[in-house]
Amino acid sequence: MPAATTARRTSRFWLYAPFVLLALLAAGWSGLWVVARGKVEQHLEAGIAREANAGRNWTCRDRSVGGYPFRIEVRCAGVTLVSSRWGDEVRLEAGPTVAVAQASTPGHLILQVAGPLTATLPAGRNADLAWSRFEASLRLTTTGFERLSVVLNDPVATLRTPDQADGSLRSESMRSALFEAHLRPNQQGFASQQAFDVALSTKGTVMALLDGLLGDAAPGDLDVQATVSQALAFRRGFNHDALESWRAAGGGVEITKLGLTKGTARLDASGRIGLDDAHRPAGQLDAAVAGIERIAGIRVGGGLTAGLGALLGGRSGAQKSNAAAGLTPLPPVVLREGRVYLGPLRLPLQPLRPLY
Structure with a gap:
């Protein structure tokens, strides 16, 4: 064979080789994506079945799995949860929902939900939660859960309860410009106490109960940082059994920071909250305030109560920190x-009801 002919064939091989290789890679990637899609659908079906066995029935209307070539997307035209585990049916419904994971980072899931979320509750109650934007981020590793973050823009929550006198619905609402929540395992206490760190914050919040307590209708900003011990009691849901398991295991909420700013008023607090034997919230908070004259009608600014605060308040280090921040304990x-109770004084509030 002439050398010129051999050279031409060799040159053509290198001309077409990249395209052949690209086609092979595309075919291989397509096969892997189809396999991944099948596994996602299997996990969804298995998860829905497990939830049904636990008394929680999920429905994803018009479900589809797509996102080829670089993502896996699960889309629902609407999501419904019906739970009859406690006899009285609870029904939750949300709008179009999409969950997305990039092929390069399959452990990072982004969830977007269109509102509103509506809830039909026992005893004739109902509620809804509306927002302009809802996005959640879930990070998983080979060893388990790493972090969950939820952001809502312009949330408005409304609870309607039948009035015992005439049966009409009484509404209570809360709105905010921004709500954020973050959850992650506590690095020091997870192994021994099953502890999780929780961070919540709101901006521009208006809540009638808080307005009544402080006598101020200005929007407020709230920042809460806490650690919840024995939190794995809630891995199967937030229900009566989970709450009782949590209480019996000695679970509690250690609040490291509770900061509230509302108009000219400021409040900083920390403490621990749990549940007593009657399933009611119980515990203690150490607080300091500025720009607040009364709480639930009881004078706290510059009077006897503030003096008692200096006498009965927290540690001296905390008192020095409060003084430096212009706060009165x-x-x-x-x-x-x-x-x-505020010290020895009982606040004129409705009794706290058992949670279950």
Whole structure:
């Protein structure tokens, strides 16, 4: 064979080789994506079946799995949860929902949900939650859960309860400009206490109960940082059995920071909250305030209560920190036997009801 002919064939091989290789890679990637899609659908079916066995029935209307070539997307025209585990049916419904994971980072899931979320509750109650944007981020590793973050823009929550007198629905609403929530395992306490760190924050929040307590209708900003011990009790849901398991295991909420700014008013607090034997919130908060004259009608600014706060308040280090921040310490806020006390004074609030 002439050398020129051999050279031409060799040159043509290198001309077409990249395209052949690209086609092979595309075919291989397509096969892997189809396999991944099948596994996602299997996991979804298995998860829905497990939830049904636990008394929670999920429905994803017009479900589809797509996103080829670089993503896996699960889309639902609407999502419904019906739970009859406790006899009285609870029904939750949300709008179009999409969950997305990039092929390069399959452990990072982004969830987007269109509102509103509506809830049909026992005893004739109903509620809804609306927002302009809802996005959640879930990070998983080979060893388990790493972090969950939820962001809602312009959330408005409304609870409607039948009035015992005439049967009409009484509405209570709360709105905010921004709500964020973050959850992750506590690095020091997860192994021994099953502890999770929780961070919540709101901006521009308006809530009638808080307005009544402080006598100020200005929007407020809230920042809460806490650690929840024995949190794995809630891995199967937030229900009566889970709450009782959590209480029996000695679970509690250690609040490291509770900061509230509302108009000219400021409040900083920390403490621990749990559940008593009657399943009511119980515990103690150490708080300091500025720009607040009354709480639930009781004078706290510059009077006897503030003096008691200096006497009964927290550690000296905390008192020095409060003084440096321009805050006046209050007596401990105690939740005991279904009542709320400010030092020795019982606040004129409705008794705390058992959670279950």
